Amino acid sequence: MSRAFLEQEINDLARDTKLDINFYSLDGKLDLTTRPLVYEYGLLSNFINPEAYHRIIEEKENEALLSESLGSLHYKTAYMSIKGHDSKPIGVIGIPFFDAKPTLDRQVTDVVASILSVFAWLFLILLILSYFASNILTHPLRLVAQKLKKTNLDKLNERLEWNSDDEIGILMREYNKMLKKLEESKVALSMSEKQTAWREMAKQVAHEIKNPLTPMKLSIQQLQRTIVVDNPKTKERIARALNSLTEQIDNISEIANSFSEFAKMPVPRNEVFDLVPLIQKSADLYAEDERISLNAYIKEKEAWVVGDRQFMSRVITNLIINGIQSVPKEKRAIINLRLYRNEDDNIAIIEIQDNGSGIPENIRQRVFIPNFTTKVGGSGLG
Template sequence: MIFLTVISSILIASVSIYQFRKEAKDYHQERLLRKETAIKEHINYILNTTTYPLTTENIPLIFSERDKIHELSDIHGLEINFYDLEGNLLKSSKSSFAVDKDPKSIDIYLIKLVQSSLDKRYVEYREINGLKNLSSYSEIKDAQFKPLAILNIPYIEDDGYYEKELQKFMIRFGQVYSFMLILSILLAYFLSSYITKSLKTIAEKLTITQLNRKNQKIELETSSTEIQLLIESYNNMVAELEDSAVKLAQSEREQAWREMAKQVAHEVKNPLTPMRLTIQSFERKFDPKDPNIHQKIKDYTKTLLQQIDTMSSVANAFSNFASMPAQQNERINVVEIIQLGLEIFNENYIRFEPSEKEIYLNMDRTQLIRIITNLVKNATQAVTDFTENPVVIVSVCQENEKVIISVNDNGIGISEENKLQIFEPKFTTKSSGMGLGLGIIKKIIENYNGTITFESEQNKGTTFIVTLPFNTYEQIT
């Protein structure tokens, strides 16, 4: 709107200036023609009433009689010059000293232009000393239409009046269009704000739209049909997205449970096979009279108990992952609980380095111990027999209103292809276990709005970093 207003004002101003100047030019040409017609009628009257013979040579005598040429000049307010048919000056209304300074003849080409035109008239345009000059040349004829002389009427275009009018018009025009420009700016601002307000609301909603959360529909009243259609499309998309999210979540849960069921079935089958073979072997070789029968029964019982314990651990791991126990939050000293969790390890290369003696946190102590024992156990398993000077360092500190726990080892590290799957359930690089440990502790940490990350380099070691935000703990001052 602003652009159109500015462009229209420039176009109108340009057209107005052109129109004013064209009107001024047309006015002067028409005025010269009217003056010339009146002068020629007056000249014809003088020629018809003179007693001198009508010849070119008598023109100066005719118009010198009783100073008629000056009388004509005074009546019509214009300079009058007579030239013969060869272009020589015959008579002029100018004073003699002024005539002496001006050329006493005109160019032959002007005479030819006059004679070749239909109305025997030619107007020459010249600019002298910054002034626009029109000079009219036309034939004077006798009663028999025989050319007697060339009449020349110089005319100076005085554009002062039109220039003043143009100046006044441009001032008024500028005032009106300045007001229009300000009005268009304000109107464009409020109109664009009104339009973009709805678009901004839609953009904000689109920015926060996510698949894994409930998205709010837009409730906005607008008079624009296009914006209303856009809002309706967004609301329909949100409804479809919710349906898709529900179906996707259900599908993911079903797939996860199917995979978990397969894993559990596989882990349960592993001890069942040796149990079956042991029972079959015992049945075949059972001899009540065998002197070593008591030892064989003891070995048989031990084997069965080992396999039963294996199945029990599988069931417990699956149960822990499927249904986390309720949190029993209490104010605990993180340093003390970590120290307690490390006491079950016998490795002398495990070091605990707290930054302070007391760091208090509202948390379930059992779950904190589970986090520490799982991470430290993984670290000790990463340190192989071939690691020179093995070391596992556990540290805890407060930083930027957060509690940070880190477990660092100098073991074999994690390969690039395994980094993306390290927290996935049932993923493991060990020959035993179900790979649920890191998945369980990750779920525990996320329940406290915390994060767990790691940095690892193969054959140099791994560092796991657990961060718990400020709103989960209270510091004793």
């Protein structure tokens, strides 16, 4: 093996492996090196490590790994015996290298520290973001909680508006539905309280009404039996008036009894009756009143209908009274009462017209509300 060939092989190997390679002769002297400047400046000895010389050349070992140093720089060197074609040693190769474990440990420590630092910053950032996010998410919940605390039956509660279709929007819609039901419950409770008050008042009114009715009716019936009039027309008028009074007393008595029965109007009883005599009797009540001009226009001889005769009589009487009360005191009340039939629909039509002031435009939508009245002494029960 020529020196030039050996030197070429060592240089190629050092270039490929990126390692420093030293070749020592069998007498332990440095023969070739890929780092000649280190030895030219005397930083390292030109002779092999004595222990390596002892173990490889003298003890005939094939290799040895020894720790060496250059000043404060510590490293390891691997020594191997080089043999020729005849298996005889021709020299020793020394390859110095740094132990990678401390460096690797240090690098691992640096990486772990960097990761921990990154995670610490991420945790801090996420903590801040979660704080603001929780505030944003819990704000509508706190708003609902505040509204629930302020919810009261005595005042109008405000609705909550939320434009998103998320879970908060569902919660807001349910809250608004609850408010709507609450308002309905308030109205129902108010109506119930009013009805209870009316019932109590109606029981008292019924008691006061029923007391004088019985003696009034008995007196009229006794008068009917005892009165004697020679004039047939006068007798007919008195009899007609007394009959009407008796019938009206019966109606008032039934209303009083209905008030007594849980203070409500009686249940209608369907029966077949003729409207003509019923309307005529209602008109006869005011026939002798000079302050009223009641004109009955009845085109039909009879008009049979199905319904409650007493209810219908009360309705007509109440409308006539309302018409009279709507006329100013300085004017004479003119009441036109009409009854006719609609042949196409086979129905009877009753019209009651007065010359009063009428119902003002602003309260026309309220006239059918229970207990509503414009009269100072009215109850709104009609």
